[in-house]
Amino acid sequence: MTDKCNFGSTSVFLTIIVQCVLFRPLRFTLSLSDMLVKLNQIILFSLFAFFLAWALYPLYIRFLKYIHAGKQIREDAVTGEKSAIFSKMHSHKSGTPTMGGGLFLLVMGIMIGISYFLQYKGIINNTLVSRQETYVLLFGFFSLGLLGLLDDFFNIRGRGTIKGLSAKAKMVGMIIVAGFISRWFYSKLGVDFINFRPFAGQIHLGIFYPIITFFITISIVNAINITDGLDGLAGGLMTIILFVLGIVTFGYQTYIATTVIAILIAVLVAFMFFNINPAKIFMGDSGAFALGGFLASLLYILNMRMGIIIPFIIIFLLFIIDIFSVLLQIIWKKRFHRKLFAISPLHHLFEYKGMPEPTIVMKAWMLQGILAAIAIIAVFYQISG
Numbered sequence: 001m002t003d004k005c006n007f008g009s010t011s012v013f014l015t016i017i018v019q020c021v022l023f024r025p026l027r028f029t030l031s032l033s034d035m036l037v038k039l040n041q042i043i044l045f046s047l048f049a050f051f052l053a054w055a056l057y058p059l060y061i062r063f064l065k066y067i068h069a070g071k072q073i074r075e076d077a078v079t080g081e082k083s084a085i086f087s088k089m090h091s092h093k094s095g096t097p098t099m100g101g102g103l104f105l106l107v108m109g110i111m112i113g114i115s116y117f118l119q120y121k122g123i124i125n126n127t128l129v130s131r132q133e134t135y136v137l138l139f140g141f142f143s144l145g146l147l148g149l150l151d152d153f154f155n156i157r158g159r160g161t162i163k164g165l166s167a168k169a170k171m172v173g174m175i176i177v178a179g180f181i182s183r184w185f186y187s188k189l190g191v192d193f194i195n196f197r198p199f200a201g202q203i204h205l206g207i208f209y210p211i212i213t214f215f216i217t218i219s220i221v222n223a224i225n226i227t228d229g230l231d232g233l234a235g236g237l238m239t240i241i242l243f244v245l246g247i248v249t250f251g252y253q254t255y256i257a258t259t260v261i262a263i264l265i266a267v268l269v270a271f272m273f274f275n276i277n278p279a280k281i282f283m284g285d286s287g288a289f290a291l292g293g294f295l296a297s298l299l300y301i302l303n304m305r306m307g308i309i310i311p312f313i314i315i316f317l318l319f320i321i322d323i324f325s326v327l328l329q330i331i332w333k334k335r336f337h338r339k340l341f342a343i344s345p346l347h348h349l350f351e352y353k354g355m356p357e358p359t360i361v362m363k364a365w366m367l368q369g370i371l372a373a374i375a376i377i378a379v380f381y382q383i384s385g
Contacts, residue, residue, distance in 0.1 A: 038255045041124065045111065046262035053107045053270035057100075061274065061281050064097035069156045071098040071282050096279060099152040100271055101287020105145045107267050108260075112138075126256055133257040133301070136184050140177065140297035141264075144221060145290030147173040152284040171218075177293060178217035182210035185300050195307025197382045202307070213300060220299070221292030223319040226326055226345050228288045231277035232361045233347060238291050239268045240368045241315050244375055245298060252306055257298070264294065277358045308379065315375040318368055322346050 064070075071093060115127040128134060151165040165173075185191040192209040193202040205212060228234035246261040271287075274280040302308040313320070325346040332340035343352050350360050 039250070042250070042255070042259045042262045045115075045259050046266040048114075049107055049111050049263040050266035050270050052110065053103060053267045054273060056103060056107070057270060057274050057281070060100075060103050061097050064099060064281070069097050069099055069152075070095035071155070071284075093279070093282075096282055098156065098282040098284040099149060099286050100275065100281040100283045101145060101285070101290050102149055102152075103271070104264070104267050104287055104290050105142060105149070108138075108141065108263060111263050128256060128260055128263075130256045133254050134260050136181060136297045136301070137257065137260060137294055139184075140181055140217075140293030141290050142293075143177045143180075144174070144293030145286055147177070148285030148287065148289030151289075152286050155285075174218050174221060175214075178214045178221075178296075179210075181217055181293075181297055181300070182213040185213065185304065186210040189304065191300070191304045194309055195303050196309055197307040199310065213296075216299070217293070217296040219323070220296045220316075220319075221289055223316075223323040224292045224295070225285060225288035227319050227322045227347070228283050229345065230347055230351070230357050230361050231279040232272060232275050232358075233364055234288060234291075235268050235272050235275050235283060236361065236365045237318060237368045238295075239265055239272070240365070240372050241295070242268070244315055244372045245302070247376065248302065248306070248308065248311075248379055249298075254301075254305070257301070261298070264291075277361070307382065311375040311378040311382070314378060315368075315371050317371055318364060325349070 112128045115124065115129075118124045119127050129138065147170065151170060154165050186209050192206055193204045194209075194212070195202050224234055224238065227237065242261050242265050246258050246265065249255075249258040249261060271281075271283070275283065299308070299312055302312070322345040325341065325344045329340055329344040332338070341349050343349055347360055347364070351357060
């Protein structure tokens with residue numbers, strides 16, 4: 001173990017920040033030089049993933065156009081009636097290729113394959129598939145991503161009134177995946193608590209743990225899906241969130257999980273080149289569901305190992321506000337038979353009020369950056385406490 005910080009070179013700045021500033025109270029099992037080697041591997045994997053995704057997206061967009069995989073603007077509002085306001089504001093986006101998340105799945109699959117090849121050649125010690133760190137992460141990512149991909153496919157084929165899989169079909173798929181994730185932590189890993197450090201510590205839920213985490217998983221997936229309504233919004237917010245959580249996992253020496261997070265960040269950044277206004281491609285349910293499954297699984301891992309619920313609530317706050325505005329709209333309509341907002345979620349309301357779409361997205365990114373800084377401070381406070 002090492003207890004002192006070596007400031008011998010500016011090239012190790014990021015590692016020094018993590019080891020000597022943010023996570024100083026922890027005892028590291030690796031020396032600074034070994035941590036730097038791990039960081040270099042993470043950076044190389046992420047750079048390769050970025051350039052791979054960046055090169056593939058133009059080809060992928062052309063393929064989606066060839067098969068007429070254009071977005072069908074939804075006809076119904078969340079409260080059930082026809083969504084005239086939304087259709088008017090976003091009619092110009094109809095036909096833009098969707099299923100952008102399909103390439104998330106493809107690139108991640110390729111990177112996993114590369115890790116197996118590098119391990120076979122003796123270049124690296126571990127693949128990206130680790131029972132302790134990434135089994136459930138990758139399961140949530142791929143299983144819900146494939147469910148979203150199926151929904152996107154039916155959407156572009158114009159199946160159903162709302163288009164895409166029915167709400168019942170999607171819910172059944174989410175129930176199966178979310179149920180498996182909850183069961184994995186409860187039955188396989190013996191986790192039955194939620195850690196509310198530094199305020200309440202571990203709260204043991206017993207048999208209610210899988211039930212609560214089941215609903216949390218579905219809520220996270222739907223929150224990301226709902227927030228993915230403006231060009232670059234969900235992708236930018238998720239990039240910032242994953243960057244912060246990547247710092248946390250690196251600080252806690254879960255390097256394989258950090259590598260997978262870095263790869264996903266790299267793919268998201270490449271995607272953003274083609275998703276910022278005016279978007280050439282949309283993430284679709286394939287991307288939102290995959291990110292939701294990944295993020296929920298990562299939350300439970302971090303909860304189990306270090307307790308990060310409070311910082312997570314802080315960093316996920318914009319998504320929480322967005323989905324809460326939708327729930328409030330639905331409840332208000334059912335209770336008072338009229339809408340509380342002209343349109344929901346909240347980002348569409350700002351758009352309806354006349355705020356330009358790029359302005360909404362940029363301000364959301366800035367707010368997310370502030371929340372990210374607060375979340376990092378909260379993590380540091382937990383460690384110090």
